[in-house]
Amino acid sequence: MAQQPFLERILISEEQLATRVQELGRQISADYRGKKPLFVGILRGCILFYSDLIKNVSVDCTLDFMCLSSYSGTSSTGHVRTMLDLRESIQDRHVIIVEDIVDTGLTLEYLQNHLKDRGAASIEICCLLDKPANRKVEVHPKYVGFTIKDEFVIGYGLDYNELYRNLPYIGVFKKQ
Ligand code: 5GP
Numbered sequence: 001m002a003q004q005p006f007l008e009r010i011l012i013s014e015e016q017l018a019t020r021v022q023e024l025g026r027q028i029s030a031d032y033r034g035k036k037p038l039f040v041g042i043l044r045g046c047i048l049f050y051s052d053l054i055k056n057v058s059v060d061c062t063l064d065f066m067c068l069s070s071y072s073g074t075s076s077t078g079h080v081r082t083m084l085d086l087r088e089s090i091q092d093r094h095v096i097i098v099e100d101i102v103d104t105g106l107t108l109e110y111l112q113n114h115l116k117d118r119g120a121a122s123i124e125i126c127c128l129l130d131k132p133a134n135r136k137v138e139v140h141p142k143y144v145g146f147t148i149k150d151e152f153v154i155g156y157g158l159d160y161n162e163l164y165r166n167l168p169y170i171g172v173f174k175k176q
Contacts, residue, residue: 094120102129
């Protein structure tokens with residue numbers, strides 16, 4: 001691939017992503033047999049991961065989305081806002097939150113507290129990437145694609161100022 005000015009290096013290739021996402025889909029399918037889970041995708045970072053994940057889920061499931069915002073540029077603002085809420089009730093549902101990356105954990109802490117009050121039967125987190133070095137609050141994703149170092153990454157849904165979400169791999173962003 002030609003050298004890209006915004007890219008330090010490729011961290012996780014398209015092939016590695018496909019293999020791991022397939023494994024996660026199989027694991028979730030085994031864990032949720034007979035439960036009809038509700039996959040709640042957190043927009044917009046989840047989009048590629050979410051669509052590849054659910055293609056690998058073999059149990060009946062339903063889909064919904066939320067849009068939260070906490071990041072500006074390459075750092076977390078710490079303030080989480082709900083820009084788009086769920087369409088369906090989650091009362092008595094087995095909810096699987098699908099998130100691109102857990103960094104400080106503030107977004108998911110906010111979301112878990114917010115959803116707990118709505119009567120879900122269970123809530124678990126499935127994240128593609130986990131960056132534990134930067135954690136500010138305790139959040140424990142049950143399903144993790146890859147654990148990575150504290151580097152700002154882009155691609156496969158992840159952006160820098162809304163760019164690069166369409167890259168088919170995960171790369172380390174090169175600061176100019
Ligand atoms: P947290 O609340 O855990 O600090 O951050 C969660 C959100 O911050 C993620 O959903 C993601 O949108 C953004 N984020 C955290 N780390 C990165 C990163 O390395 N790259 C990108 N593009 N976004 C990140």
